[in-house]
Amino acid sequence: MQIAIPKEIKNHEYRVALTPTGARELVGRGHAVTVQAGAGDGAGFADTAYEAAGARIEADVARLWDGAELILKVKEPQPEEVARLKEGQTLFTYLHLAAEESLTRGLMASGATCIAYETITDNQGGLPLLAPMSTVAGRMAIQAGAHSLEKAQGGSGVLLPGVPGVAPARVAVIGGGVVGENAARMALGLGAEVTVLDKSIPRLETLDDRYQGRMKTVFSTADAIDEAVRESDLIVGAVLIPGAAAPKLITRAMLAEMKPGSVLVDVAIDQGGCFETSKPTTHAEPTYMVDGVVHYCVANMPGGVARTSTQALTNATLPYVIALADKGWRKALADDTHFAAGLNVHAGRVTYAAVAEAFGLSHAPITGLLA
Known part of the structure:
Protein backbone atom coordinates (compact mmCIF):
# COMPACT_ATOMS: atom_id res chain seq x y z
CA MET A 1 0.00 0.00 0.00
CA GLN A 2 1.09 3.58 -0.70
CA ILE A 3 1.31 5.34 2.70
CA ALA A 4 1.90 9.09 3.01
CA ILE A 5 3.15 11.02 6.05
CA PRO A 6 2.54 14.76 5.55
CA LYS A 7 4.20 17.50 7.57
CA GLU A 8 1.71 18.87 10.12
CA ILE A 9 0.71 22.45 9.31
CA LYS A 10 -1.48 23.35 12.30
CA ASN A 11 -0.09 26.26 14.31
CA HIS A 12 2.87 25.12 16.43
CA GLU A 13 2.23 21.43 15.78
CA TYR A 14 5.60 19.70 15.87
CA ARG A 15 4.54 16.06 16.04
CA VAL A 16 4.67 13.65 13.11
CA ALA A 17 2.38 10.67 12.59
CA LEU A 18 5.10 8.02 12.29
CA THR A 19 8.62 7.53 13.63
CA PRO A 20 11.41 6.09 11.47
CA THR A 21 11.03 2.90 13.52
CA GLY A 22 7.38 2.69 12.48
CA ALA A 23 8.31 3.36 8.87
CA ARG A 24 10.79 0.49 8.96
CA GLU A 25 8.09 -1.90 10.20
CA LEU A 26 5.77 -0.96 7.35
CA VAL A 27 8.46 -1.09 4.67
CA GLY A 28 9.49 -4.50 5.99
CA ARG A 29 5.95 -5.73 5.31
CA GLY A 30 6.16 -4.63 1.68
CA HIS A 31 4.45 -1.26 1.90
CA ALA A 32 5.70 1.98 0.34
CA VAL A 33 6.10 4.82 2.86
CA THR A 34 6.54 8.37 1.60
CA VAL A 35 7.37 11.12 4.07
CA GLN A 36 7.10 14.81 3.29
CA ALA A 37 10.48 16.53 3.48
CA GLY A 38 11.01 17.91 6.99
CA ALA A 39 7.91 16.23 8.44
CA GLY A 40 9.83 14.83 11.39
CA ASP A 41 12.12 17.80 12.07
CA GLY A 42 9.99 19.22 14.89
CA ALA A 43 10.09 15.91 16.74
CA GLY A 44 13.80 15.40 16.16
CA PHE A 45 13.52 12.82 13.35
CA ALA A 46 15.58 13.84 10.32
CA ASP A 47 14.76 12.90 6.73
CA THR A 48 17.90 10.77 6.66
CA ALA A 49 16.49 8.60 9.50
CA TYR A 50 13.38 7.88 7.43
CA GLU A 51 15.47 7.12 4.36
CA ALA A 52 17.59 4.70 6.40
CA ALA A 53 14.33 2.98 7.40
CA GLY A 54 13.41 2.49 3.75
CA ALA A 55 10.99 5.40 3.33
CA ARG A 56 11.07 7.85 0.44
CA ILE A 57 11.27 11.61 1.01
CA GLU A 58 8.98 13.80 -1.09
CA ALA A 59 9.28 17.59 -1.25
CA ASP A 60 6.24 18.10 -3.48
CA VAL A 61 3.19 18.25 -1.19
CA ALA A 62 0.66 17.82 -4.01
CA ARG A 63 2.44 14.72 -5.29
CA LEU A 64 2.64 13.27 -1.77
CA TRP A 65 -1.13 13.53 -1.22
CA ASP A 66 -2.16 12.61 -4.74
CA GLY A 67 -0.25 9.34 -4.78
CA ALA A 68 -1.40 8.11 -1.36
CA GLU A 69 -3.87 5.36 -0.55
CA LEU A 70 -3.46 5.75 3.23
CA ILE A 71 -2.64 9.12 4.78
CA LEU A 72 -1.38 9.21 8.37
CA LYS A 73 -1.58 12.45 10.34
CA VAL A 74 -1.60 13.67 13.91
CA LYS A 75 -4.06 16.58 13.95
CA GLU A 76 -7.28 17.13 12.06
CA PRO A 77 -6.70 18.19 8.45
CA GLN A 78 -6.57 21.91 7.86
CA PRO A 79 -8.70 23.42 5.03
CA GLU A 80 -5.95 23.15 2.42
CA GLU A 81 -5.43 19.50 3.39
CA VAL A 82 -9.14 18.73 3.22
CA ALA A 83 -9.07 20.13 -0.33
CA ARG A 84 -6.40 17.57 -1.23
CA LEU A 85 -8.39 14.56 -0.01
CA LYS A 86 -10.26 12.51 -2.58
CA GLU A 87 -12.49 9.50 -2.94
CA GLY A 88 -10.66 6.20 -2.49
CA GLN A 89 -8.18 7.57 0.05
CA THR A 90 -8.16 6.65 3.74
CA LEU A 91 -7.27 9.26 6.34
CA PHE A 92 -6.18 8.06 9.79
CA THR A 93 -5.69 10.79 12.41
CA TYR A 94 -7.24 12.63 15.35
CA LEU A 95 -10.43 14.29 14.07
CA HIS A 96 -12.56 15.48 17.04
CA LEU A 97 -15.40 16.21 14.63
CA ALA A 98 -18.12 16.90 17.19
CA ALA A 99 -16.66 20.38 17.69
CA GLU A 100 -15.97 21.07 14.00
CA GLU A 101 -18.98 21.21 11.68
CA SER A 102 -17.11 22.79 8.77
CA LEU A 103 -14.43 20.10 8.95
CA THR A 104 -17.08 17.38 9.11
CA ARG A 105 -18.80 18.71 6.01
CA GLY A 106 -15.47 19.13 4.25
CA LEU A 107 -14.55 15.51 4.88
CA MET A 108 -17.97 14.41 3.68
CA ALA A 109 -17.50 16.38 0.46
CA SER A 110 -14.09 14.79 -0.13
CA GLY A 111 -15.57 11.32 -0.45
CA ALA A 112 -12.64 9.91 1.55
CA THR A 113 -12.74 7.30 4.31
CA CYS A 114 -11.86 9.05 7.57
CA ILE A 115 -10.93 7.06 10.68
CA ALA A 116 -10.45 8.88 13.99
CA TYR A 117 -7.87 7.76 16.53
CA GLU A 118 -9.96 9.09 19.41
CA THR A 119 -13.09 6.95 18.91
CA ILE A 120 -11.39 3.54 18.58
CA THR A 121 -12.19 1.42 21.63
CA ASP A 122 -10.75 -1.65 23.34
CA ASN A 123 -11.99 -4.68 25.29
CA GLN A 124 -11.87 -2.77 28.58
CA GLY A 125 -14.00 0.10 27.29
CA GLY A 126 -10.97 2.36 26.97
CA LEU A 127 -9.75 4.56 24.12
CA PRO A 128 -6.32 3.11 23.32
CA LEU A 129 -5.23 5.70 20.75
CA LEU A 130 -6.45 8.64 22.81
CA ASN A 300 -2.72 20.51 20.71
CA MET A 301 -0.95 20.45 24.06
CA PRO A 302 1.12 17.31 23.34
CA GLY A 303 2.61 19.09 20.33
CA GLY A 304 4.71 21.08 22.77
CA VAL A 305 6.65 17.92 23.68
CA ALA A 306 6.74 16.57 20.16
CA ARG A 307 9.42 13.91 20.48
CA THR A 308 7.89 12.16 23.48
CA SER A 309 4.40 12.50 21.98
CA THR A 310 5.40 11.17 18.55
CA GLN A 311 7.06 8.11 20.04
CA ALA A 312 4.09 7.42 22.32
CA LEU A 313 1.61 7.91 19.48
CA THR A 314 3.43 5.59 17.07
CA ASN A 315 3.66 2.92 19.77
CA ALA A 316 -0.13 3.00 20.03
CA THR A 317 -1.14 3.48 16.39
CA LEU A 318 1.30 1.17 14.62
CA PRO A 319 -0.69 -2.08 15.05
CA TYR A 320 -3.75 -0.36 13.57
CA VAL A 321 -1.73 1.15 10.72
CA ILE A 322 -0.32 -2.28 9.91
CA ALA A 323 -3.84 -3.73 9.85
CA LEU A 324 -5.03 -1.00 7.48
CA ALA A 325 -2.01 -1.44 5.22
CA ASP A 326 -2.11 -5.24 5.16
CA LYS A 327 -5.88 -5.70 4.84
CA GLY A 328 -7.34 -2.43 3.55
CA TRP A 329 -9.75 -0.37 5.67
CA ARG A 330 -12.87 -2.45 5.04
CA LYS A 331 -11.46 -5.82 6.12
CA ALA A 332 -9.38 -4.32 8.93
CA LEU A 333 -12.51 -2.77 10.45
CA ALA A 334 -14.70 -5.79 9.75
CA ASP A 335 -12.21 -7.99 11.61
CA ASP A 336 -12.18 -5.76 14.71
CA THR A 337 -15.36 -4.15 16.05
CA HIS A 338 -13.30 -1.92 18.34
CA PHE A 339 -11.29 -0.63 15.37
CA ALA A 340 -14.57 -0.14 13.47
CA ALA A 341 -15.66 2.37 16.11
CA GLY A 342 -13.03 4.70 14.69
CA LEU A 343 -14.80 5.18 11.36
CA ASN A 344 -16.36 8.67 11.41
CA VAL A 345 -16.91 9.56 7.75
CA HIS A 346 -17.06 7.45 4.60
CA ALA A 347 -18.04 8.33 1.02
CA GLY A 348 -19.91 11.46 2.00
CA ARG A 349 -21.74 9.97 4.97
CA VAL A 350 -21.23 10.37 8.71
CA THR A 351 -20.82 6.96 10.31
CA TYR A 352 -20.34 8.02 13.94
CA ALA A 353 -23.65 8.66 15.68
CA ALA A 354 -22.48 11.35 18.11
CA VAL A 355 -21.03 13.45 15.29
CA ALA A 356 -24.19 13.15 13.20
CA GLU A 357 -26.28 14.12 16.22
CA ALA A 358 -24.11 17.15 16.99
CA PHE A 359 -24.88 18.72 13.60
CA GLY A 360 -28.28 17.27 12.77
CA LEU A 361 -26.86 15.10 9.99
CA SER A 362 -28.11 11.70 8.91
CA HIS A 363 -26.22 8.75 10.36
CA ALA A 364 -25.02 5.86 8.21
CA PRO A 365 -24.53 2.79 10.44
CA ILE A 366 -21.16 1.18 9.89
CA THR A 367 -22.61 -2.34 9.76
CA GLY A 368 -23.99 -1.72 6.29
CA LEU A 369 -20.68 -0.39 5.02
CA LEU A 370 -18.68 -3.40 6.20
CA ALA A 371 -21.05 -6.05 4.85
Missing part, protein backbone atom coordinates in the same frame (compact mmCIF):
# COMPACT_ATOMS: atom_id res chain seq x y z
CA ALA A 131 -4.81 7.35 25.99
CA PRO A 132 -1.14 8.15 25.18
CA MET A 133 -1.90 11.76 24.24
CA SER A 134 -4.31 12.05 27.16
CA THR A 135 -1.48 10.97 29.44
CA VAL A 136 0.80 13.62 27.95
CA ALA A 137 -1.89 16.32 28.07
CA GLY A 138 -2.83 15.50 31.66
CA ARG A 139 0.76 15.80 32.80
CA MET A 140 1.34 18.95 30.76
CA ALA A 141 -1.82 20.53 32.19
CA ILE A 142 -0.15 20.90 35.57
CA GLN A 143 3.09 22.26 34.07
CA ALA A 144 1.04 24.79 32.10
CA GLY A 145 -1.19 25.60 35.05
CA ALA A 146 1.74 26.11 37.43
CA HIS A 147 3.41 28.46 34.94
CA SER A 148 0.14 30.35 34.36
CA LEU A 149 -0.21 30.92 38.11
CA GLU A 150 2.95 33.04 38.04
CA LYS A 151 2.25 36.75 38.43
CA ALA A 152 4.06 37.65 35.21
CA GLN A 153 1.63 35.39 33.34
CA GLY A 154 -1.43 37.05 34.85
CA GLY A 155 -1.82 34.52 37.64
CA SER A 156 -2.26 35.03 41.35
CA GLY A 157 1.43 34.47 42.14
CA VAL A 158 0.85 31.19 43.98
CA LEU A 159 3.55 28.50 43.96
CA LEU A 160 1.94 25.10 43.47
CA PRO A 161 3.72 23.25 46.32
CA GLY A 162 3.96 26.25 48.64
CA VAL A 163 6.96 26.41 50.99
CA PRO A 164 7.44 25.57 54.67
CA GLY A 165 5.05 27.79 56.58
CA VAL A 166 2.99 28.66 53.48
CA ALA A 167 0.11 26.46 52.30
CA PRO A 168 0.29 24.81 48.87
CA ALA A 169 -2.03 25.68 46.00
CA ARG A 170 -5.40 24.00 45.75
CA VAL A 171 -5.91 22.08 42.51
CA ALA A 172 -9.24 20.68 41.35
CA VAL A 173 -9.40 18.19 38.50
CA ILE A 174 -12.83 17.69 36.95
CA GLY A 175 -12.86 14.20 35.46
CA GLY A 176 -10.99 11.20 36.79
CA GLY A 177 -10.12 9.42 33.55
CA VAL A 178 -6.71 9.17 31.90
CA VAL A 179 -6.24 12.94 31.60
CA GLY A 180 -7.60 13.62 35.06
CA GLU A 181 -5.57 10.97 36.84
CA ASN A 182 -2.35 12.08 35.18
CA ALA A 183 -3.04 15.71 36.03
CA ALA A 184 -3.85 14.82 39.62
CA ARG A 185 -0.77 12.62 39.88
CA MET A 186 1.48 15.44 38.66
CA ALA A 187 -0.11 17.99 40.98
CA LEU A 188 0.17 15.61 43.89
CA GLY A 189 3.81 14.93 43.10
CA LEU A 190 4.53 18.65 43.14
CA GLY A 191 3.00 18.97 46.59
CA ALA A 192 -0.32 20.64 45.78
CA GLU A 193 -3.57 19.95 47.62
CA VAL A 194 -5.54 17.94 45.05
CA THR A 195 -9.23 17.16 44.62
CA VAL A 196 -10.60 14.96 41.82
CA LEU A 197 -14.28 15.21 40.87
CA ASP A 198 -15.99 12.47 38.89
CA LYS A 199 -19.45 10.96 38.49
CA SER A 200 -18.21 7.37 38.66
CA ILE A 201 -18.05 5.98 42.19
CA PRO A 202 -15.99 2.95 41.03
CA ARG A 203 -13.48 5.31 39.43
CA LEU A 204 -13.26 7.41 42.58
CA GLU A 205 -12.77 4.23 44.62
CA THR A 206 -9.93 3.20 42.30
CA LEU A 207 -8.21 6.57 42.67
CA ASP A 208 -8.69 6.59 46.43
CA ASP A 209 -7.19 3.12 46.72
CA ARG A 210 -4.36 3.80 44.26
CA TYR A 211 -3.22 6.98 45.99
CA GLN A 212 -4.06 5.88 49.52
CA GLY A 213 -6.22 8.90 50.23
CA ARG A 214 -3.46 11.41 49.44
CA MET A 215 -5.84 13.16 47.04
CA LYS A 216 -9.45 13.99 47.86
CA THR A 217 -12.08 12.30 45.74
CA VAL A 218 -15.48 13.98 45.41
CA PHE A 219 -18.61 12.89 43.56
CA SER A 220 -19.20 15.51 40.89
CA THR A 221 -22.35 17.57 41.40
CA ALA A 222 -23.23 21.19 40.70
CA ASP A 223 -22.58 21.98 44.37
CA ALA A 224 -19.20 20.24 44.30
CA ILE A 225 -18.15 22.20 41.20
CA ASP A 226 -19.35 25.43 42.82
CA GLU A 227 -17.11 24.71 45.81
CA ALA A 228 -14.15 23.89 43.56
CA VAL A 229 -14.67 27.18 41.72
CA ARG A 230 -14.59 29.15 44.98
CA GLU A 231 -11.68 27.36 46.64
CA SER A 232 -9.26 26.34 43.89
CA ASP A 233 -6.21 28.17 42.57
CA LEU A 234 -6.04 25.89 39.51
CA ILE A 235 -8.84 23.90 37.85
CA VAL A 236 -8.16 21.33 35.14
CA GLY A 237 -11.07 20.39 32.88
CA ALA A 238 -10.58 16.74 31.96
CA VAL A 239 -14.09 15.63 31.01
CA LEU A 240 -14.58 13.42 27.95
CA ILE A 241 -17.66 12.04 26.23
CA PRO A 242 -16.15 9.90 23.43
CA GLY A 243 -16.81 11.45 20.03
CA ALA A 244 -19.23 14.06 21.41
CA ALA A 245 -18.98 17.68 22.47
CA ALA A 246 -17.80 18.27 26.05
CA PRO A 247 -20.39 19.53 28.57
CA LYS A 248 -20.02 23.11 29.83
CA LEU A 249 -19.38 22.65 33.56
CA ILE A 250 -18.20 26.14 34.52
CA THR A 251 -20.20 29.11 33.23
CA ARG A 252 -19.02 32.67 32.79
CA ALA A 253 -21.16 33.76 35.75
CA MET A 254 -19.22 31.35 37.95
CA LEU A 255 -15.92 33.07 37.18
CA ALA A 256 -16.94 35.90 39.50
CA GLU A 257 -16.66 33.46 42.40
CA MET A 258 -13.08 32.48 41.56
CA LYS A 259 -10.02 34.00 43.19
CA PRO A 260 -8.43 36.74 41.08
CA GLY A 261 -5.57 35.23 39.07
CA SER A 262 -6.92 31.68 39.30
CA VAL A 263 -6.23 29.44 36.33
CA LEU A 264 -8.47 27.25 34.16
CA VAL A 265 -6.76 24.64 31.97
CA ASP A 266 -9.23 23.13 29.51
CA VAL A 267 -7.87 19.82 28.20
CA ALA A 268 -11.28 19.13 26.62
CA ILE A 269 -10.88 22.03 24.20
CA ASP A 270 -10.54 19.64 21.23
CA GLN A 271 -14.12 18.62 21.93
CA GLY A 272 -15.37 22.17 22.32
CA GLY A 273 -14.15 22.72 25.89
CA CYS A 274 -15.83 22.14 29.25
CA PHE A 275 -15.81 25.78 30.36
CA GLU A 276 -18.25 28.25 28.80
CA THR A 277 -15.51 30.85 28.30
CA SER A 278 -13.07 28.46 26.63
CA LYS A 279 -11.81 29.12 23.11
CA PRO A 280 -8.97 27.33 21.34
CA THR A 281 -5.50 28.83 21.71
CA THR A 282 -2.07 27.88 20.39
CA HIS A 283 1.39 27.38 21.84
CA ALA A 284 2.26 30.80 20.38
CA GLU A 285 -0.39 32.53 22.53
CA PRO A 286 -1.55 29.89 25.00
CA THR A 287 -3.52 32.00 27.49
CA TYR A 288 -6.05 34.80 27.73
CA MET A 289 -7.95 36.48 30.56
CA VAL A 290 -11.69 36.54 31.22
CA ASP A 291 -12.97 38.35 34.30
CA GLY A 292 -9.60 38.10 36.04
CA VAL A 293 -9.22 34.36 35.43
CA VAL A 294 -6.39 32.95 33.28
CA HIS A 295 -7.56 30.50 30.60
CA TYR A 296 -5.12 28.00 29.06
CA CYS A 297 -6.86 26.29 26.12
CA VAL A 298 -4.17 25.01 23.77
CA ALA A 299 -5.84 22.57 21.39
